[in-house]
Amino acid sequence: MQQPVAAPSRQVNFPEPWAGFFAKVKATEPKVMWTYMELGLDLGGQSDRKRSGVLRNLISHLRWPPGTTAFWPVAALNNGALEPNPGMFWKGWKHWKTPHIACFGDEALRVILPDAQPGVTTHFLQDTVVYCLPPLSQLMTLLPHEQQIAIDVLAALKL
Numbered sequence: 001m002q003q004p005v006a007a008p009s010r011q012v013n014f015p016e017p018w019a020g021f022f023a024k025v026k027a028t029e030p031k032v033m034w035t036y037m038e039l040g041l042d043l044g045g046q047s048d049r050k051r052s053g054v055l056r057n058l059i060s061h062l063r064w065p066p067g068t069t070a071f072w073p074v075a076a077l078n079n080g081a082l083e084p085n086p087g088m089f090w091k092g093w094k095h096w097k098t099p100h101i102a103c104f105g106d107e108a109l110r111v112i113l114p115d116a117q118p119g120v121t122t123h124f125l126q127d128t129v130v131y132c133l134p135p136l137s138q139l140m141t142l143l144p145h146e147q148q149i150a151i152d153v154l155a156a157l158k159l
Contacts, residue, residue: 012095017044017076018088022095030070030096031159035089035112036104036136039073040082050140054147058139061148061155068159070096074103074111084111099128102154105135121153 014022021043038051059069072092075082089112093101103109109116109123109132116123116132123130131153139147148155 012091014088014091018085018092020044021073021076022092025070025072027067027070027096029067030098031068032064032070032100032102032154032157033093033096033098034069034071034102034104035074035108037075037082037084037108037111038136039071040076043071043073044077046077051136054136054139057144057147058151058154061151064159070098072096074108086111086114093128097127100154100157101128101130102133102151103130104133104139105137106132107135 012022017040021040024043034055038048041047042051072089074086074089075084076088077083101112103112106118109130113123113130116130121132123132133153134150139150142150
């Protein structure tokens with residue numbers, strides 16, 4: 001009789017507040033990691049109602065199966081200010097190794113890919129594709145259908 005195979009461990013050693021962020025990720029094998037500069041605020045209990053509404057609209061529009069998306073920040077609050085931390089971002093990515101990263105805004109993109117060429121919307125890395133999308137602050141000024149059009153590159157993904 002064959003022994004059951006244990007599921008992969010979700011044990012990853014992150015310092016706070018990153019350990020708390022990690023605990024909030026429900027997806028165990030996400031295909032797309034979403035990130036934006038203010039995500040550290042949202043996951044840290046300082047969410048913005050309008051930003052959340054935009055994200056709900058986008059997720060609903062994509063109609064991806066549950067577990068497809070994980071939210072992982074590029075910055076965390078430190079002494080009342082968001083402090084970018086590319087090392088923690090990439091450590092999280094290494095855990096899930098998502099084939100796609102949806103990065104909202106050039107500010108967040110500069111954290112994870114500091115050498116990225118301005119204006120380029122798709123960055124091909126060895127193990128993943130990074131899509132640079134409009135910042136959520138800009139999407140919040142648009143009508144819901146305009147928000148959806150702004151992320152059509154994600155809607156085209158075959159997941």
